[in-house]
Amino acid sequence: MDGGPPRAHQCRPGDAARHPRRTVRWPRARDGAGWAIPVALAVDAVGTGLYLPLSMVYFLTVTDLSEAGVGLLLTAATACSLLLPLLVGRIVDRVGPRPVVIVGQLTQAAGFLLYLGVSGPVSLFLAALVESVGLRVYWSSVFALISEQAEGEAKDEWFARAGMIRAAGTGAGTVLTGVLLALASQDAYRGMVLANATSFVLAAATVALFVRAGRRPAGEPDGQPSDGIRRLLRDRPYLALIGVNTLFNICTVFLAVAVPVYVIRGLGAPGWAVGVFLTITTVAVATGTATVNRRVRRRTSRGGAMAWGGVLWAAWCAAAALAVLLPSGPLLVGYLAFAMLLWGAAEMTHGPAANALSADAAPERSRGTYLAAFQYSFATADMVTPALFGVLYGVNRVLPWAVVGSLALTASLAIRPLERRLTRDAAAGQVSPAVPAG
Template identity: 85%
Template sequence: MRWPRARHGAAWAIPAALAIDAIGTGLYLPLSMVYFLTVTDLSESGVGLLLTAATACSLLLPLLVGRLVDRIGPRPVVIAGQLLQAAGFFLYLGVAGPVSLFLAAMVEAVGLRVYWSSVFALIAEQADGEDRDQWFARAGMIRAAGTGAGTVLAGGLLALGSQHAYRGMVLADAFSFLVAAVTVALFVRGARRPAGRPDGESSDGGVRELLRNRPYLWLIGVNVLFNICTVFLAVALPVYMIRGLHVPGWAVGAFLTITTAVVATCTAEVTRRSRRRTTRGGAMAWGGRLWAAWCAAAAMAVLLPRGPLLVGYLALVMLLWATAEMLHGPASNALSAEAAPEGRRGTYLAAFQYSFATADMVTPALFGVLYGVNRVLPWVAVGCLALTASVAIRPLERRLTDDGAARGSTARTAGATPARRTSAADRN
């Protein structure tokens, strides 16, 4: 698989770091609750509340990280995020009670937020124009494949059921983030930064500019609706299929594996073909329509009898989700990078991460409340959100494109004026 053009060693170093990071994350997520219950005397609810509180402490970081990215560049911030995650996992080895668990989880959560608030700016810095779509597509493929591989390894460790195996997992995760940080530090070079802050503004000018940029804020809001569809898979699918449809547990695992494999292997090709036929906003709109179709098809599964027919039907339904994810993910990241002003891209892309964080927080409550009323109702609600987002994104994309063209025209005019003055001075 050939990667798009990039600067220096980034064409292989960034994918390698992404893969290492994804495998570590995939290894950790299925085992985290089990590990903390093993090494402490806390209950499931106690561990869950501590992890939620630790994550909540990091929610204000993206805008601060974005300002830092704009000042010093994304590369050192990405490295810092990976080192903080490594430090968090090393601290996990010493967890013995609620205080040590909260502190270790907070360090890891801060590192995670720092990393994901800066890594997309690093990717955007390495390629321009059409190459960005392929970069984001392949980054998504690597993330899916790495997380899937980590999950398979975690399954093997769960089968062992050994505290030593769990500690080995934590240690392996810590070293994986160290290796990823060293890879970026040694082989990725940041773009040359202009001297001083853009336009001579203060360090918080990017945030003020962002808050005045209504189209970009709307982009973040619309992307929350799209991302609810993404998060809804992991939140709703196991409960709905096992408790609502009485599908065997092994089938749910098989569905998730198939979906991960499709996204990990086909995203780049789907992105390449979609960019030939439509704009980034158009690809996102099609993703929303397919997510709505996925929700409708999943809701209608209650009409089918239990057995092989239902399992086969659900397997086909999952392909709708995978196709929607492949259309939406790379296009949304590329559009957010394209719409961000050049000198403020770190701040804008960090703020764009709030669309993911908001979806992570909202989706479990949305599903839990609606599922308590009726098992089909969550699918109807999320399908309506997907259609709403697909309708809103096309006119929003046009506004973002027009604003970007206006900014570029202004910048070119401003850049031409000093040149004319210099020329006149030379003639004198």
């Protein structure tokens, strides 16, 4: 059909396989987005790496609260921000993602500045709430900003690089936390809190000055954007995508939740091995995601990449479960280090494809709402995984691995037919009413 959108801007599963020599690039440096968005991502990732461990240590130092008290207040603050993504997505659809990303970064800066005044439970809760709100606003809008800067297959490359930056930044934040713990100085904690707040302000200024706002889609006849929330709630395939991706994300969260307990208490391995395993996965994701994504996408669609990620996660769970057959010692540590590479390969295969598929499956007028709602697949996994692991581990140390591996395979089987439905609906939505759908 000659009346459809230009072929260069269409995105179909398998395009990368038919054009293996196609080069995917970030936007040109002249528009600033090619470096400004990665800088903002890196700053936020480092802040994320610092946030929870630094918050716990800092609040225990400047208040008389117990570990349980600080933990409950931080959890309560996070829970209060869980309803924000849909509201944030609605705002993104009205004003665009760029100003919302800036507000999210400035709000996180304000949260860290409030840390400096914490002295009791009320001030602690307020500081943690502001920081949590900023974090939720940022992650509910930044993927819409990335999607706005790239089209078609370029989204995969953007999201792959975003995953690499996030992994590297989070790892750097964790290392900085370790250094601070070694110093055990309240002045050092305050200095890092102030530096974190300043970095968020600089990141917001970078986005404001160097990232151009994208073209806004035309509104409805009344001049307002379409009602994204109502449309989302009627969009069963996209809601199913959120549900299936929740299963995949349980595998992602399971690494940090299960590995420390299982390795030390379940297998009797030395405590230092956990740090080695987490370092292996961080380095792998931070350095290899773009390359792995590029090669995988030459051979399969986005749904296919997600399915392969689930298979790799299931293999990782099986390998971890079989570790009970090995004696404690160097052989066990080496075996588990190899198993961690399976997790890294799964994360690198699944992550960019999932984000790109969610972006392309979202209607343009409601993309902010859709991508914000997609963040619930991450938030739900964060909430469910600790309880899932705790209950199953209390029955048998191998049972959590069997269940999570089964969830990964279930998601892998579900994603391919779901992808076909999503891409068919997206293609139907791109057909102009003036052009017959031949």
